[in-house]
Every structure is written in structure tokens, then in C-alpha cells.
Amino acid sequence: MGISAKNPLENDDKNDEDSSEYDDVLLTEVHHVAIAVFDLDEAIEEYRETWGVWVDHREVLEVDGVEVAILKVGGSDVQLITPTRDDSPLAAFLDERGSGLHHLAYTVDDCAAALEAAREAGHELVDEEPREGVLDSKVAFIHPRTMFGTLVLLVEDRPA
Amino acid sequence: MGISAKNPLENDDKNDEDSSEYDDVLLTEVHHVAIAVFDLDEAIEEYRETWGVWVDHREVLEVDGVEVAILKVGGSDVQLITPTRDDSPLAAFLDERGSGLHHLAYTVDDCAAALEAAREAGHELVDEEPREGVLDSKVAFIHPRTMFGTLVLLVEDRPA
Numbered sequence: 334m335g336i337s338a339k340n341p342l343e344n345d346d347k348n349d350e351d352s353s354e355y356d357d358v359l360l361t362e363v364h365h366v367a368i369a370v371f372d373l374d375e376a377i378e379e380y381r382e383t384w385g386v387w388v389d390h391r392e393v394l395e396v397d398g399v400e401v402a403i404l405k406v407g408g409s410d411v412q413l414i415t416p417t418r419d420d421s422p423l424a425a426f427l428d429e430r431g432s433g434l435h436h437l438a439y440t441v442d443d444c445a446a447a448l449e450a451a452r453e454a455g456h457e458l459v460d461e462e463p464r465e466g467v468l469d470s471k472v473a474f475i476h477p478r479t480m481f482g483t484l485v486l487l488v489e490d491r492p493a
Numbered sequence: 494m495g496i497s498a499k500n501p502l503e504n505d506d507k508n509d510e511d512s513s514e515y516d517d518v519l520l521t522e523v524h525h526v527a528i529a530v531f532d533l534d535e536a537i538e539e540y541r542e543t544w545g546v547w548v549d550h551r552e553v554l555e556v557d558g559v560e561v562a563i564l565k566v567g568g569s570d571v572q573l574i575t576p577t578r579d580d581s582p583l584a585a586f587l588d589e590r591g592s593g594l595h596h597l598a599y600t601v602d603d604c605a606a607a608l609e610a611a612r613e614a615g616h617e618l619v620d621e622e623p624r625e626g627v628l629d630s631k632v633a634f635i636h637p638r639t640m641f642g643t644l645v646l647l648v649e650d651r652p653a
Contacts, residue, residue, distance in 0.1 A: 358545035362567035366526050366597055370641045379641075383614040384599075385518035406599060407522035409569070413641075433642030434594040437526055439544075439566060454543040481530045481539075481573075482593030 444489035
């Protein structure tokens with residue numbers, strides 16, 4: 334339908350040496366959007382009372398110094414996140430920029446492989462290796478400097 | 494599974510006079526996440542080459558002074574947006590903050606009704622009435638000041 338719709342099978346670079354990269358779909362889904370807030374309970378209550386959206390899971394990630402509340406919005410997840418200690422990077426984010434959109438997370442099949450592809454493509458990595466995320470996922474951040482100003486999290490969910 | 498999972502049927506406010514509001518699910522899905530970029534073609538190419546994500550639709554919204562490219566990431570949409578003229582509010586956003594996450598859009602069944610609920614709940618509205626969005630949707634922005642720093646777009650899709 335779109336005027337610029339593209340199809341890998343009609344790729345006009347198909348004769349280029351490196352065209353094989355176009356076959357690799359690394360980002361398979363938007364995993365979640367994360368919103369940094371000062372007061373987690375206040376945000377949870379507001380989303381519930383005004384918007385009818387409920388928290389499905391709540392977890393403290395000690396390594397990051399954050400508490401996460403997952404709002405289920407239909408089949409999508411929105412994470413409300415708040416720092417649990419003053420030296421959390423998220424506390425610095427809130428001090429500097431206030432509450433607001435913090436990161437965009439994409440689902441990947443293999444976090445280590447996706448991270449390696451990002452490294453090879455010249456992306457600046459925040460995490461050199463996958464590490465533990467919410468609900469025993471494997472996660473890695475890519476720096477906003479090479480992602481059009483967006484802090485991106487790659488998430489490999491724990492097998493069901 | 495979550496320690497704070499809540500169920501409307503077990504709502505501890507169920508005896509309150511205004512408990513009926515908890516039954517109204519206004520936000521039915523994350524509709525899209527929008528990323529403001531300076532160069533749309535560059536961003537589209539980067540998402541395609543590194544991440545294997547393709548543009549499904551591209552459209553200029555004259556009223557907003559923006560061009561939109563919809564990236565399909567599995568069943569999710571990520572919009573890359575760029576200004577088409579200097580007096581576009583998005584041009585001011587880019588000047589002030591640089592590229593990055595711009596807004597979070599939620600699907601609603603009825604944009605006018607959701608907007609009215611937001612008004613009644615005390616939210617600051619950017620759009621007093623629904624207006625035309627991408628792909629003939631009805632949309633309305635809510636100001637970040639009352640949405641935890643996040644510019645929120647309510648989207649009622651055109652009936653299929």
C-alpha cells in the first residue's frame with residue numbers, strides 16, 4: 334500500500350556482494366517501551382484509573398538499580414521504571430531530563446548474535462555482552478548516539 | 494505471575510462510588526512508537542541494512558508538516574518522522590532535543606470518547622478534538638505534562 338513499500342525479493346541491491354545482510358531480520362517485534370517515572374505507584378494508579386491499563390508484573394532489577402512495572406496494553410507491554418537507589422543511571426536520567434520515554438526494546442531471537450551484528454555494523458554498545466533482564470530475559474543496550482537518539486534494548490526472552 | 498498483578502474483579506475499590514471507571518479499558522493496544530529523525534532516508538536505510546526492518550508505508554501529513562515512514566517490526570509499528578517545513582513543531586523538537594523518541598501512540602476504539610475521558614480526568618490536551626492522522630486515522634495528542642513526560646497520541650484506526 335505504501336509508496337515506498339519494499340520487498341526483500343525485489344531488492345535493488347540484490348547483485349551487491351553484501352546483499353545477504355538484507356535477508357537477516359534481527360528485530361522480530363517491539364518488545365516494550367519504557368517510561369521513566371519518579372513515583373511508580375502514582376504512575377501505575379494513573380494508568381489504571383484513567384486508562385484502564387493494569388500491571389501484570391513488578392520486579393526490582395538490582396543490577397540496574399531500577400524497579401519495573403509492566404503495564405499490559407492489549408498484546409503490548411509498556412514498562413514503567415523508577416530508580417531504587419541514588420547511583421542508578423536512571424536516577425541521573427530523571428535528574429537531567431525528567432520523567433518521559435526512556436528506551437525502546439526490540440525482541441531478538443539471539444541477543445548475542447544481534448549484539449555482534451550491531452557491533453559489526455559500527456554501533457556503539459552500552460553492554461558488550463548480553464546480561465540478565467526482567468523475567469530472566471537476556472538483554473543488551475545499544476547507545477542512542479548510533480540509533481538516531483534512541484536508547485535501544487535488545488531482548489531475548491527466556492524460552493517458555 | 495507478578496507480585497502486584499491486579500484483576501478488575503478483585504478491585505479493592507469496588508465499593509467506591511466511582512469504581513465503574515475501572516471497568517473502562519480505553520487504551521487497547523500500543524499503536525506505534527515514533528522516532529524523530531533529521532534524515533528519513535538515512536534512518537530507513539539503517540533500519541533495513543543493520544536490522545532487517547522494512548518500510549511498509551510512507552506519507553506526508555501536510556497539517557503537521559511531517560513525513561512519516563512506518564517500519565513493520567513483526568506485528569508492531571515504529572514510525573520514523575521528519576519535518577517537511579521549518580515551521581513544523583517537529584522541526585522545533587529536533588532543534589531543541591535532537592533526534593530520538595518523540596511520542597507513544599495508543600490504539601483506542603473511539604478517539605473522541607477517549608479524549609473526553611482524558612479531559613474529565615484533568616489531562617492537558619494538545620488537540621481539543623480528534624483530527625486526521627496517518628492512513629485516515631483519527632488522532633489526538635495529550636500533553637506530556639500530565640502523562641509523566643510522555644507525549645501521547647490516541648489513535649482510532651479507520652475501519653477496515
